[in-house]
Amino acid sequence: MTESQVLELFELWNQALQSGDPRKVAALYAREPVLLPTLSNKVCQNRKDVTAYFERFLKMQPEARLDVSHIRILDEVAIHSGLYSFLLHATDEQVQVRFTFVYQKLEGEWQILEHHSSRMPE
Secondary structure, three states: OOHHHHHHHHHHHHHHHHHOOHHHHHOOEEEEEEEEOOOOOOOEOOHHHHHHHHHHHHHHOEEEEEEEEEEEEEOOEEEEEEEEEEEEOOOOEEEEEEEEEEEEEEOOEEEEEEEEEEEOOO
16 A cells, blocks of 8 residues: 555545445445544444435535645555545535544455544634
8 A cells, every 4th residue: 555545545535425325435434434424423333324424414515625634554554634625515615624544455455444524623
């Protein structure tokens, strides 16, 4: 895994968001991930919960823009943290977000094992 490959994983996730298909987004996550989502207080710990969250979130037509990026690569794990902005096309709102993705190679594919995404404090 290289830094450019980690950035490609972020772009893959962003493209899945823009597809509007919650199942496509959820397929990028491990079978038993931990998702601390941006606009929900519920912790998602399986793909069913991840899909349910993105069913609601994708109605806002989000598009992510990477603003600050820090990448660490450790054997079979990659950690990507920083800041991104969501442009929510449905409401024409922009939301600044801090994030951490933890990717792990599982079943031969890099999957999102942990994902924390929270609004920046005002």
